[in-house]
Amino acid sequence: MAPEGFDIIIDDASHIGELTRIAFWHLFDNHLKPGGLYVIEDRGTGYWDDWPDGKSISLSRPAVSRLQGRLLSWLGVIATKRHLKILSSLFHFSKTPFHCHGYGMVGFVKELVDEQGAADLTRARFDETPKRQSRFESVLITPFIVFVREAVT
């Protein structure tokens, strides 16, 4: 069956993040053709309290003063890389992670986002050479479905 691998794999099975993750990496690494498409259904279950590994959370932004908020809005529009040092010293946000949902399928999809960024993920600095490129050509995230295209190497 599929001696050169599958062209398309669709996962509409458990919608449990860890199970979907295990299936994804096994099938992606061993049974998807280079350039093939892997489709993951119903990524939004991770946002639901009544799903086994889902959880609803508030994504409201950390409180900032009204003045800071206005300043950030303005700077966000005009700031470029040249202003990084000034901005970092003013707001101390350069090492602060975003408040981010990571449960169930949602957390797994964010792992895929990290893999898509493997070239930057595998170097600690801009001037270092990436240790490897992403195994993905692209990841398309829609409201319900995620499409992962395998890279052709």
Add this chain to the structure above:
Amino acid sequence: MMSGWLLVRNDAENGRLGRAIEEALLSGGPDGKLSASTGIESFSHLDFHVACDIGT
């Protein structure tokens, strides 16, 4: 003429997507040109799967 291999992982009890694809393949699809040249295999012990070589 296009063809390719498709694998669908689907829930065994509520495998609507897999069943819909299987029915489409068996009926030839909307324009009657769809076919599964190798037949459709299911693996119910692993949840409902469809694996087949599709041609149009």
